[in-house]
Amino acid sequence: MGVLPFRFRSRDVARRLLAEIRLLAKELDSKIRIMTFCGTHEHTVMEWGIRWIMPENVDIVAGPGCPVCITPAAYIDYCCRLALEENVTVYTYGDVYKVPGIRYSLAKARSMGGRVKVVYSFLDAINDAFKQDGECVFLAVGFETTQPSVSIRLLRGKVPRNLKIVSAFRLTPPIMRYMLDRVKVRLDGVIAPGHVSTIIGAGAWSFLPEEYGVPTVVAGFEPLDVLLAIREILYMIVRGVPRLVNEYRRAVSWGGNRLALESMSKVFDIVDAYWRGIGSVPLSGLELKGRYRDYDAKELFGDVDESVEARIPGCRCSEVILGLAKPVECPLFLKACTPENPRGPCMVSSEGTCRIWAKFGGYSILKRMLKT
Ligand code: SF4
Numbered sequence: 001m002g003v004l005p006f007r008f009r010s011r012d013v014a015r016r017l018l019a020e021i022r023l024l025a026k027e028l029d030s031k032i033r034i035m036t037f038c039g040t041h042e043h044t045v046m047e048w049g050i051r052w053i054m055p056e057n058v059d060i061v062a063g064p065g066c067p068v069c070i071t072p073a074a075y076i077d078y079c080c081r082l083a084l085e086e087n088v089t090v091y092t093y094g095d096v097y098k099v100p101g102i103r104y105s106l107a108k109a110r111s112m113g114g115r116v117k118v119v120y121s122f123l124d125a126i127n128d129a130f131k132q133d134g135e136c137v138f139l140a141v142g143f144e145t146t147q148p149s150v151s152i153r154l155l156r157g158k159v160p161r162n163l164k165i166v167s168a169f170r171l172t173p174p175i176m177r178y179m180l181d182r183v184k185v186r187l188d189g190v191i192a193p194g195h196v197s198t199i200i201g202a203g204a205w206s207f208l209p210e211e212y213g214v215p216t217v218v219a220g221f222e223p224l225d226v227l228l229a230i231r232e233i234l235y236m237i238v239r240g241v242p243r244l245v246n247e248y249r250r251a252v253s254w255g256g257n258r259l260a261l262e263s264m265s266k267v268f269d270i271v272d273a274y275w276r277g278i279g280s281v282p283l284s285g286l287e288l289k290g291r292y293r294d295y296d297a298k299e300l301f302g303d304v305d306e307s308v309e310a311r312i313p314g315c316r317c318s319e320v321i322l323g324l325a326k327p328v329e330c331p332l333f334l335k336a337c338t339p340e341n342p343r344g345p346c347m348v349s350s351e352g353t354c355r356i357w358a359k360f361g362g363y364s365i366l367k368r369m370l371k372t
Pocket residue numbers: 312314315316317318320327330331332333334337338342343344345346347348354
């Protein structure tokens with residue numbers, strides 16, 4: 001017999017995994033909640049309809065894995081002020097550009113005459129800053145995955161003196177601890193983020209099964225990866241043996257990326273940091289070390305008061321980020337808040353849960369869920 005085309009074999013594997021998931025789900029005593037930490041996993045879940053083919057007692061909930069969604073609004077306003085009042089060139093990623101701040105977004109600041117430039121990378125900001133006479137700032141948003149682009153270039157002395165950094169970097173394991181300790185989010189399983197784990201290593205998630213008894217699978221982003229992760233988690237729940245499984249071994253090692261981790265520890269201090277809509281999370285942010293203060297925007301332009309929140313009446317972003325509400329439970333979803341006219345941060349980024357739900361199903365999901 002000839003070799004079957006890959007897509008047929010993938011479909012067969014998917015059917016088999018789904019059958020196993022259904023068998024395992026029959027052995028569960030109660031409804032369980034599995035969190036997809038990462039926005040890209042949520043993307044896979046929605047694009048392939050995985051949420052809708054799960055047994056009734058298996059609920060897949062999205063988590064806080066969208067760095068744009070959790071960046072405090074005060075950072076947006078801080079950079080708007082620099083662009084509009086201090087004549088500073090502000091560089092930002094496209095995902096951050098339209099995020100509403102407290103007063104307005106960086107897109108709005110640009111329309112008001114501020115010099116705001118969208119870049120694909122920190123390297124783009126460096127190259128452009130070399131051509132500028134005045135001061136420039138880079139709004140550094142992201143998780144562990146994004147920080148090496150900044151820390152490695154600072155270590156190598158490749159950053160022009162007129163380019164300052166606004167560090168809004170956040171670390172992912174601390175928010176999981178915070179959710180379990182402080183918010184008391186009930187989780188029966190976690191699909192840990194694949195991209196972040198390439199940097200911090202699968203082992204960084206071992207605290208979930210060891211300290212909290214939560215089965216955890218580090219997974220890739222193909223639909224089969226996600227189905228396999230769900231099957232593994234159900235298997236561990238049914239057997240009563242929570243463990244950490246690295247299903248994404250083709251990209252993630254146990255110890256992570258040594259170069260990226262070393263550069264992070266040489267350039268940044270780990271500090272308590274605010275998460276938008278959530279509050280101060282212990283040891284979850286990165287701040288430039290003293291020896292890099294010449295590159296720290298706050299040394300020149302003052303500190304950011306992270307704790308000042310944007311008040312958006314009706315918005316349930318913070319609950320969506322913590323897995324406590326689904327986008328359709330927000331009264332603004334696809335009414336006052338749309339991808340074209342976002343009210344909350346979760347509707348802006350391609351990794352934001354509301355944006356993903358709007359893209360894959362939108363109104364039909366809303367109607368279906370409101371009926372049930
Ligand atoms: Fe926030 Fe908009 Fe989502 Fe509501 S629909 S939770 S306002 S992003």
